[in-house]
Each structure stands twice: as structure tokens, then as C-alpha cells.
Amino acid sequence: MVHVNIFDTTLRDGEQSPGVNLNQLEKLEIARQLERFGVDIMEAGFPASSQGDFEAVKAIAQTIKNSSITGLARATKSDIDIAWDALKDAAEPRLHIFLATSPIHMKYKLMKTPEQVVQTAVDMVAYAKQRFPHIEWSAEDASRSDLDFLVQIITKVIDAGATVINLPDTVGYTTPEEYGRMFRYIRENVPNIHKAALSCHCHDDLGMAVANSLAAIENGVTQVEGTINGIGERAGNASLEEIAVALNIRKDKYPFTTNLVLKEIKRTSDLVSRFTGMIVPPNKAVVGKNAFAHESGIHQDGVLKNTLTYEIITPELVGVKSNDLVLGKHSGRHAFKDKIEQMGFTLSPEKLGEAFTAFKQLTDRKKEVTDEDLFTILTDIQTTTIDVKKYELVAFQVQYGSANLPTATVALTTPDGDRVETACTGSGSVEALMNTLESLIKEEIHLTDFRLSSVGQGRDALAEVHVKMTVNGTPVSGRGSAQDVLEASAKSFLNAVNRVFFNQKAAVKEPAL
Numbered sequence: 001m002v003h004v005n006i007f008d009t010t011l012r013d014g015e016q017s018p019g020v021n022l023n024q025l026e027k028l029e030i031a032r033q034l035e036r037f038g039v040d041i042m043e044a045g046f047p048a049s050s051q052g053d054f055e056a057v058k059a060i061a062q063t064i065k066n067s068s069i070t071g072l073a074r075a076t077k078s079d080i081d082i083a084w085d086a087l088k089d090a091a092e093p094r095l096h097i098f099l100a101t102s103p104i105h106m107k108y109k110l111m112k113t114p115e116q117v118v119q120t121a122v123d124m125v126a127y128a129k130q131r132f133p134h135i136e137w138s139a140e141d142a143s144r145s146d147l148d149f150l151v152q153i154i155t156k157v158i159d160a161g162a163t164v165i166n167l168p169d170t171v172g173y174t175t176p177e178e179y180g181r182m183f184r185y186i187r188e189n190v191p192n193i194h195k196a197a198l199s200c201h202c203h204d205d206l207g208m209a210v211a212n213s214l215a216a217i218e219n220g221v222t223q224v225e226g227t228i229n230g231i232g233e234r235a236g237n238a239s240l241e242e243i244a245v246a247l248n249i250r251k252d253k254y255p256f257t258t259n260l261v262l263k264e265i266k267r268t269s270d271l272v273s274r275f276t277g278m279i280v281p282p283n284k285a286v287v288g289k290n291a292f293a294h295e296s297g298i299h300q301d302g303v304l305k306n307t308l309t310y311e312i313i314t315p316e317l318v319g320v321k322s323n324d325l326v327l328g329k330h331s332g333r334h335a336f337k338d339k340i341e342q343m344g345f346t347l348s349p350e351k352l353g354e355a356f357t358a359f360k361q362l363t364d365r366k367k368e369v370t371d372e373d374l375f376t377i378l379t380d381i382q383t384t385t386i387d388v389k390k391y392e393l394v395a396f397q398v399q400y401g402s403a404n405l406p407t408a409t410v411a412l413t414t415p416d417g418d419r420v421e422t423a424c425t426g427s428g429s430v431e432a433l434m435n436t437l438e439s440l441i442k443e444e445i446h447l448t449d450f451r452l453s454s455v456g457q458g459r460d461a462l463a464e465v466h467v468k469m470t471v472n473g474t475p476v477s478g479r480g481s482a483q484d485v486l487e488a489s490a491k492s493f494l495n496a497v498n499r500v501f502f503n504q505k506a507a508v509k510e511p512a513l
Helices: 023-038 050-061 077-087 103-110 114-129 147-160 178-188 210-220 240-249 260-278 297-305 335-343 347-366 373-381 429-440 484-505
Strands: 003-010 041-045 068-074 094-100 134-140 166-169 198-203 223-226 391-399 409-414 418-427 444-454 462-471 476-481
Touching: 003 198, 003 240, 023 041, 023 260, 023 373, 041 050, 050 068, 050 077, 050 094, 050 462, 068 077, 068 134, 068 198, 077 094, 077 114, 094 103, 094 114, 114 134, 114 147, 134 147, 147 166, 147 178, 166 178, 166 223, 178 198, 178 210, 198 210, 198 444, 198 476, 210 223, 210 240, 210 462, 223 240, 260 373, 335 347, 347 373, 373 444, 373 462, 391 429, 409 429, 418 429, 429 444, 429 484, 444 484, 476 484
Parallel strands: 003 041, 003 223, 041 068, 068 094, 094 134, 134 166, 166 198, 198 223
Antiparallel strands: 391 409, 409 418, 444 462, 462 476
16 A cells, blocks of 8 residues: 655645635634644645735744744745745755746746756755755646656755755646656656655646546655645645545555545535635535435435445545534533533633633524534634724614615624724615615725525524625635524624735735745
8 A cells, every 4th residue: 555645735836726714713613623633744825925924924834843844935035035934943844945847837927948947856856955954846837847857856856955846837738648648758768766756736727626536646646735625826736635435445446545534524615615704505515514414215225225336425424413402592611611621622721711702692693502512602702802903893773674774774893993883775684784784884995706605504594705805905714603584784884894914914024026
């Protein structure tokens, strides 16, 4: 059985998804869950891209001990220096350097000759080797590169100190047969390839990212890169949860092992979906809500007789649980603390008290409190900052009827501690509420997206709202949950605005690029 390392880039490539905007606390919470999931390497971000990303990578490097933390860098000394400052406290720091190798990228993007590209790659790997014990070098757009040129440059960067060679399908162009053949060619023609591990990184533009990744593994790759839920630029990346389950279910075809804890898949998927605001499609493999649903009468009959007739993956394998009552209104603090620890959360005494209060308030209004409800409460508490000035909702009221003009009245406290109140109208109750909130806030706001979903099932399910907007020209996202749709809407709006204050505090200055 050959071991395959899992390289997760949810916090770097995944965060590049349009509209995704994670703050440092959210990145830390995802990083902790990825560590529980068992990823070997975690790409925490691109430290040179902004001060906010630098601080997030640094915090993750200082916190996570059971996964190797890496950061992305362009082939420049300044990027490498900044990455080292962010990663030097990691238990096992590593650097990920990339440089394009395809003719179209070298000519039109880099405007360098092939010889210049080789020299740059060698020089920067050698420079990084002075500090980093592990260096991954990526040939950007490798799947559209000349194979003999790849042989040449890979040979030289390994001699310069690269320990991992990544050949990404950057634009999702290749096919499984082509991608596997490329790795086979490299293994057979690079004389020093035994000194480095081979890695694959696939995008899903043609819907073949997972298939291409599995083809790479079949052809000697011992590190596979991807993201949770397959998020990422354009059509996204290879879904790590799909690769993990495929390797497990089809051991007869893929005799490979990983360190992933499969029962953590659903929780990891839910956390990433909640923080990014990217809803998992119902028909998504492995983690979609329909993944284990059977509507056809023939299918239902077969599953009742023997689940193996139509169910090749058990819900328990990936951590899917039934929504049974977990805690009730008479549950005490000790039982609550035990439960959230079982769910993988570690809260400070102050946040534990805040979460317990929120839980008790929910039990007064909701008959059954499920794991999904607790998950929503805990992720909100865990990623809420208490030392940043922000807008807070005091009260609101909405008047709406089929024959009346919807009107919302809202009272807020401002970051300066003042109480403000006003009323506005709109074409609907939600618009009236949003118009009122916008009129009370000093910043220039433009709402671009509004999405509503339920947490769990039943008429008493929590409502969850995700919004996207620009605040003073800066794109930002927000989320809010409550049993009332309008309250959840108000919370999501204020959450997005308050993120600006948090990000301003984190981004004291921009690092040199």
C-alpha cells in the first residue's frame, strides 16, 4: 500500500473563489478542523498578497502542530522573505513557489525566454533553501507545457533543493489519460526524480479534476492537492472529500492510503460551506444532502432489503448523523460542555458562557435542538470578536401586509457607542429592513447578493442568511442566523459591515510585494 499525502489548499486557492472573504478567526477555525480531518500539508494562504493574509498565515503556523503549514510565493526574493516571516514558527514550515512553464504563459504573462524561466526557478529555489527545510516547486500550467522543457527545468530545481515537484492542470484543460501520461514521462526521464515527491493539482473547468487527480496517483504521484467541497477559482479545484472516499471505497482499484479521518468529512464540509457562504449543491458527491437519499421506489425497496444494493457509501463513513435530540432545556452547563467538546470545539470560558446562554435561549423557542443548531451557534460564537468596535442590533420592527407599504424601524448602537434609530420603506419586508440599516450606517454600502437557507428541517428550523456587498468599495460577505428570517437578515447585514472593522484592525499596513 503506497501512502499518499494530502495537500489542502482550501485557505489559499479555495479562498480565491469569487465572493469568498474569510477573516483570521474563520481561517483559524477551518485550519483546526483541517488538522482534525488529518491533512498532511495545509496551504494557509499567500503571505505576500496582503497584511491580512500574512497575519492569518502566521497565526495558523503558530497554532497548528500536526500538519505541515505552507504558504504560496511567487518566484521573487521579497515573496520568499515575507513567507518565511509568516511561517518560521510553524512545527514544519515549507514553501510553495510557482512559476509558469507553458509557452503561452512564458511569452505573454512572464515575457521571459525559456532559459530565463529556468534560471529564475533555480535561483529562487536555491534562495529559499537557505531557510526552508521543505520546498515545493510548481510548474504553473504544466499540462500545457512542453514535456522535454519540463524535464529540463525539473531536473535543475531538484538539484537546487526542491523536495516536491507539483505539475498542476492550472486551467482544467487536460484529460485523465493525458495527465497520467505526463507524470509517467517525468518519472521516466528526470534522472534525479527519486530525490523529490511528485504532486498533482487539478482544476475542474471540464469537470475532470477528481478523475485527473486519481489518474495522477495511479501514475506515481504521492501528493494530491485539492480543496474541501471543491471550491476555488472559476469552476474550482479537485474535491478532497471525493478523492478520499474514492480511495477508500475502491481499494481494489487504488491500493493507496492517506491519513484522513473520513468521519470528519461532513463536519469539515459544513464548516467551509458556512464560512465561505458557498452552499453545497444537493447532488454533490459525498457531502450533498441528497448523497444518501433514495426516492425511486425500486431503489427504496432495494435499500430496505440490503443497503449495498444502491448505497456504496454509508452515511456514517463520512460523519453524517441523524438529527436526533442532543440536548434539551433542562440540560446543564456540564452536559453542554461535554457535547461541544465531542463536536470538536474548544471555547474559552468567556465564549463557553456566551454559547451556553445562546443555547438556553434557543431551547426556549425550539422544541428539538440538533447538532446542526449547535454547530451554527458555536461557529458564530467562535468567530465573533469582542475587542473590535462595531454596529450592534438593539431592536427592529417590520410592518408588512399585502395592502400596506412595507416599513422597517431599526435601532442600532454605533462603533462610537451612540444609539441611532430610524425607519424606511421598501418594496418588500427584507428590502425595507436593508434600506433602514443602510441609512443608519455611515459607510457607503452596495448590497450585491442575498441568499436564504434553513439549518436542518421543520417549521422551527433556524434561518441562515448570507449576503455579499461592498463597503466603501471593498467587497465583503456576511452571515447571520436566527429563527426569524428578518432577524437573520439584519444580523448578516451587520456581520458584513463589522468585518470591515475587523479587517482594518488586522491590516495595519501592506507588506511590500
